[in-house]
Amino acid sequence: MSEDKFNYEELGLMMGLEIHQQLDSKTKLFCRCPNSLTDKQPERRIYRRLRPTQSELGEIDRAAYEESQRNLQFVYEAYNHHTCLVEADEEPPAKLNQEAVDISIILASLMNMKVVDEFHTMRKQVIDGSNTSGFQRTGILATDGYVETDFGNVTIETLGLEEDAARRIGEEEGKIVFRLDRLGIPLAEITTSPDMHHPEQVKQVAYQLGQILRSTKVKRGLGTIRQDLNISIREGSRIEVKGVQDLELMPTIVENEVQRQLNLIDIAKQLQERQAKVETCIYDVTELLESTESKVVKSILEESNSGVLAIKLKGFKGLIGREVQPGKRLGTEFSEHAKKMGVSGLFHTDELPNYGITQEEVDRINTDLLLEENDAFILVAGQKDKAHNALTEVVERAKEALIGVPEETRRAQDNGNTEYMRPLPTASRMYVETDIPTEIIDPQRVEKIASNLPELPVVKKERIQKEYSLSEELAEQLVQRNNADLFEEIKKELPEMDATKIASDIVSTIRDLKRDGYDVSKLDKDVLVEIFALVNDDVIPAAKTEVIFKDACEGITPEDSVKKNNLEKLSEDRILVGIQEIVEENKSMIEERKMGAMGPLMGKAMAKFQGKADGQTVSKLLTKEIQSILNS
């Protein structure tokens, strides 16, 4: 373990992990559409708007409210058969997918959890458009589990089963475009308790949970697993970092976030000392910049209804430009908030004059806003209503800067930094999904599943490597590509068959065919058993399986393929006759080189049989024939 940059214990670092993993059930969680994404051209488009509903006491959820402020409109791409009325929010949901429940019970058991006696599907308000209904259907399936780490056990608080959101495709004319293929894919949501204290421990837990997930039917590949990290230090606040893809990056993200919180706390202290104040008044300073040379501002002012608005931050000067994360300043945080309201960015005192805005213009603004020595201003240029909303956001963020670290949801960036996404959702935005009946979970169902749990990948790899005398690489690949079960099933039907041949065909030959565009979905267990039986029964040479695989992908039966390609092995008698001919023709060479003639003659023989005789038989017969000549 490398030296830590901070004394995490002293800082009171607390971390929790939240993992979302797509399950590989046949159909979706609340409808029977295929559980898969598609790249086909969308066949239908739906245009919708969402509106936050009023909660008790007239309160609208904080995150929901902010999203609605952006007045977003949505376009959904749909299909005639790949998606249905349920995803389009045009029909009540179908029954809860029982296969997904079973997979979740397996996961719960592997994490030593207690499965709930009744699963209640809830509606969780999400109005960013990613759910056509405006809420995500979600429920808790198990609680109170644990996994072991070198730092001690880590509690797994809850296992949720929920639907995945629609896939964001892009934006057009102010509307966000989503595709409905991903909406409704079952997701397992694993939440650890937030009591991990060292980045290395988080890494270990993430690794272990990965092992557990991969032991059962979950989706593999990019975008099928999403990891979020909760980070806080004693004097800071809880930050949820979304989209942590790389395990190796976790320690850096933690380090940068701790640094960010320490900097924000320090900034708050300085602001408090200066008796800094955030004024909520928004000024129109368009006139002061009317003849500006700044290209950015100029081009914005050419649009209709545009202008430059400003706010005054008393006592902030010098601190807005202060770095909080590598390469990111407090001003960057203000800007990230402003951008959520649809403006392209902001200018602040600590970076001006610059970007074509002159010292003279800065002075003019300072005078106009009656700024004193330590005061700062923020400018936003754009459509006036957008600029106004953006500055309102900045005012809120600046007020938080006086206190310290605001609770936020942030997005992980590739360099280990994070950027602002939205406020943390408040807990109270859930109510029961009345369209889905309560799922009563029979304890016997849980017991039955728990008594037949899958092996963890690492255990499985070691076992099959030993049991079938496979190379470590082959065993590893079988497990990693989720093919170990297929391999074992084939082997069970053909116990005499060479295990390495089966394994290497599965992990490399068939994979290459897939890469070359063959429809390898046709190569199911039964077809593979039929093909390997041809080798096992000595009908075809082992090297010829690839030809039959290719044909099978096109729908040709193994039997027809053998005939079509004339693959049938020669009988031993036919081989013997062929070998005797070769030996006769090369008698002088044999007498000269004795057994040394074996090599060249073997080559000749194999060429003669054109792959329809296997090397072992040819070699056996050839040896015998040579010896009989030498002995005569």
Added chain:
Amino acid sequence: MAYEGYLKEFLELSDITVGDKIKVTKPGMEHEGMLLEKPDYSNENTLIVKLSSGYNIGIDVKNAKIEKISEGKKPKIELDPVDKQFSEEKDNLSILSTGGTVASVIDYKTGAVHPAFTADDLLRATPELVDYANITAKAIFNILSENMKVEYWKETAQAVYDEINNGADGVIIAHGTDTMHYTASALSFMLDTPVPVVLTGAQRSSDRPSSDAFTNLMASVKAAKSDIAEVSICMHNNEDDPTCDLHRGTRARKMHTSRRDTFTSINMNPIATITNDEITINDTEVKYTKRGEVELALNNEISEKVALIKMYPGIDPEIVDIYIDRDYEGIVIEGTGLGHCSDEVIDKIARANDEKIPVVMTSQCIFGRTNMNVYSSGRRLLHYNVIPVSDMLPETAYTKLSWACGQTDDADEIRRIMQTNLKGEMDTTLSQKYFIKN
């Protein structure tokens, strides 16, 4: 649902009621949360707890220790009064609610959904409305639309009449969608209105952010301010959000169990289309009653003894007998094809004719017109004085016959009423474009 059996006893003994914060401890686990009511499907021995995360879970009480942590506070819903911003410049619109919830308030603490009934509730949920009109709102019933009855139509007509009489420039009726078209057609016959009367509702409940209620309501406000002084239905035009159709109340039908655009005009096109704040008349050659064209009049005498019978292969003809024996005043048949029924049913219709009970013929094809002259069974039906009503919808024929029977006992008069176009419910020509296939 309430807790039952020994759980009920236990809760009573422990002085725990729904809404209290409790702690449930079982081997290896511990949960704190608010005790909730039980949903419809739930095991008897299961407690439903709302965790602080907002999730509900069910916990079997076997081997569990249950403690009360604190008394639940009854959530008090005290909302600020709404500034209705009345002004002389704006139109006066009345919103009458029958129980279809156009707006909802969610109590996230308990997860309960409170439908908004009062004017203030509605305006608080949709404050934009006050920009467009002076809104007064009243709840006249609180029923699901499948529980609608003939007597409620009467009351609704009276309420609409009162609103218009009191100066409303337009009336909006919030209604459950299942039987909205029955109410719309009944009101069409019971009221002569100089102002628009617009029925609207929602296919996605108004507690959801995706609810169609808001768009439908805003479009209805537009329609209620327009010059289309008819009873109409205003609902989504297609699966997209901003566009609504305005259907004539005697011509609309619910055609899909769940889609937003479930309502379809039959044997005509919607009168108008409303997108955001724009209203467009679809076909200038199709006439409609304009604002102020007729005097306000209420005629809500209506019979509660009219039946609607659907013909199908194998139907027991005695069904008709039952209605005759029970002194029904009129029968609407939803016949097959051009307006037919089996010979056995025709014999029963002959009996109804003998007893002077009017029998009206419509078609279960929904689209198109009846014609009793093409086949012999049609001609036989005519012989027994069956009243074919052209391209009128079966549901409309039902409300119209109910109304006609409320107006008079005279069979000839009823026949005359049924075969006269009163509120655009029938037409002498049918355009080729009025069908699903166009």
